Amino acid sequence: MTELLDRLRQREWRLTAQRRVVAQVLTGEHVHLTAEAVHGRARVLLPEISLATVYNTLNELVAMGEVREVQAGDGPRRYDPNVTSAHQHLQCVRCGALWDVEPAGADDLALPVDQQRGFRLLDIDIVFRGLCPTCDQEARAPAAHSA
Amino acid sequence: MTELLDRLRQREWRLTAQRRVVAQVLTGEHVHLTAEAVHGRARVLLPEISLATVYNTLNELVAMGEVREVQAGDGPRRYDPNVTSAHQHLQCVRCGALWDVEPAGADDLALPVDQQRGFRLLDIDIVFRGLCPTCDQEARAPAAHSA
DNA sequence: TCTGTCTTTTGATACGTTCTAAATTCGTAG
DNA sequence: CTACGAATTTAGAACGTATCAAAAGACAGA
Numbered sequence: 001m002t003e004l005l006d007r008l009r010q011r012e013w014r015l016t017a018q019r020r021v022v023a024q025v026l027t028g029e030h031v032h033l034t035a036e037a038v039h040g041r042a043r044v045l046l047p048e049i050s051l052a053t054v055y056n057t058l059n060e061l062v063a064m065g066e067v068r069e070v071q072a073g074d075g076p077r078r079y080d081p082n083v084t085s086a087h088q089h090l091q092c093v094r095c096g097a098l099w100d101v102e103p104a105g106a107d108d109l110a111l112p113v114d115q116q117r118g119f120r121l122l123d124i125d126i127v128f129r130g131l132c133p134t135c136d137q138e139a140r141a142p143a144a145h146s147a
Numbered sequence: 148m149t150e151l152l153d154r155l156r157q158r159e160w161r162l163t164a165q166r167r168v169v170a171q172v173l174t175g176e177h178v179h180l181t182a183e184a185v186h187g188r189a190r191v192l193l194p195e196i197s198l199a200t201v202y203n204t205l206n207e208l209v210a211m212g213e214v215r216e217v218q219a220g221d222g223p224r225r226y227d228p229n230v231t232s233a234h235q236h237l238q239c240v241r242c243g244a245l246w247d248v249e250p251a252g253a254d255d256l257a258l259p260v261d262q263q264r265g266f267r268l269l270d271i272d273i274v275f276r277g278l279c280p281t282c283d284q285e286a287r288a289p290a291a292h293s294a
Numbered sequence: 295t296c297t298g299t300c301t302t303t304t305g306a307t308a309c310g311t312t313c314t315a316a317a318t319t320c321g322t323a324g
Numbered sequence: 325c326t327a328c329g330a331a332t333t334t335a336g337a338a339c340g341t342a343t344c345a346a347a348a349g350a351c352a353g354a
Contacts, residue, residue: 014320014321014331014332016319016320016331016332016333018332018333019332034310035310035311036310048333048334049333049334050333050334050335051311051334051335052311052312052313052333052334052335052336053332053333053334055310055311055312056312056332056333059312071218071221074218075309075310076309076310076311077310077311090258090262090263090264090266092266093269099264101258101262102262103256103257103258103259103262104255104256104257104258104259105252105255105256105257106256108251108252108255109250109251109252109253109256109273110250110251110252111237111248111250111251111275112250112251115237115248115249115250116237117237117246117279117280118279118280118283119237119239119275119277119278119279119280119283120277120278120283121275121276121277122240122276122277122278123276123277124273124274124275124276125272125273125274125276126256126271126272126273126274127271127272127274128258128266128268128271129268129269129270129271129272130266130267130268130269130270131266131267131269132264132265132266133264133265133266136265136266136267161300161301161351163300163301163302163350163351165301165302166301181341182341182342183341195302195303196302196303197302197303197304198342199302199303199304199305199342199343199344200301200302200303202341202342202343203301203302203343206342206343222340222341223340223341223342224341224342295354296353296354297352297353297354298351298352298353298354299350299351299352300349300350300351300352301348301349301350301351302347302348302349302350303346303347303348303349304345304346304347304348305344305345305346306343306344306345306346307342307343307344307345308341308342308343308344309340309341309342309343310339310340310341311338311339311340311341312337312338312339312340313336313337313338313339314335314336314337314338315334315335315336315337316333316334316335317332317333317334317335318331318332318333318334319330319331319332319333320329320330320331320332321328321329321330321331322327322328322329322330323326323327323328324325324326324327324328
């Protein structure tokens with residue numbers, strides 16, 4: 001379980017102060033931050049870092065394959081540093097909360113050749129969608145909803 | 148294989164001219180249009196229909212469960228009238244093209260209870276991601292890319 | 295026809311993300 | 325140590341998608 005920062009040090013990639021704090025923020029087991037959240041936490045360590053740089057860095061990390069981009073249904077994209085272990089996601093359709101999961105049977109999932117339409121397959125995204133305990137309760141007892 | 152329009156007629160839902168053309172446009176086997184595309188085609192049948200109405204109608208159809216909303220990775224959302232048969236998607240990461248597929252092993256996919264974190268599960272989205280034949284070729288022979 | 299309700303329209307607005315151009319920083323060679 | 329070119333960062337403008345608010349319109353029943 002190499003940390004993102006360690007992996008980056010081994011690359012020929014200029015590790016600037018800004019890139020380092022972004023990588024630091026993106027460290028841990030169940031981290032799925034939005035770009036804004038990354039920016040907020042990065043600013044604690046390096047106050048003058050700009051949002052554009054955060055986006056630049058995140059996009060580069062994704063392009064390098066060091067970070068996974070997860071499109072959380074509705075809201076903003078989230079970034080997941082855990083690319084080393086095969087895992088999928090569990091997501092709340094209401095608040096966007098995201099968790100790593102390792103579903104059973106994922107390895108047996110396959111697309112028959114006659115359905116591949118000539119695509120070169122890259123990966124499979126599996127998202128279990130549902131309501132987290134908090135949102136489930138709130139959905140049952142609608143607070144101050146319109147009409 | 149009931150068509151969307153037939154299903155809608157059986158609901159207590161005012162079927163206005165605008166809603167009808169949206170439903171008409173969303174008819175077929177492998178239809179995955181963006182809201183803009185729906186608007187464009189709907190305007191052929193009903194020139195004064197507005198984009199907002201298209202969005203309103205699509206959101207209502209999704210809320211009714213008559214149309215499936217598919218978040219195509221990067222670009223705009225796409226809308227899929229094929230909700231009756233269990234199916235998943237194959238998507239080009241470059242151009243966003245989307246196809247229905249029925250992968251093998253999808254029914255055996257399950258999330259162990261100890262990983263459900265108290266969620267109420269609603270559905271599972273499986274997206275095979277890759278490059279369609281056209282984009283695959285273009286990716287190999289990069290045209291006018293920046294340095 | 296009048297009335298109330300639901301639907302549609304238009305234009306404005308919000309949001310997340312990318313782009314642009316200028317400024318800064320970095321590595322390297324002299 | 326200094327100067328140079330290249331890479332990086334910055335702030336703010338621009339973009340595309342989606343939603344909202346207010347007014348206008350359509351429809352059913354009285």
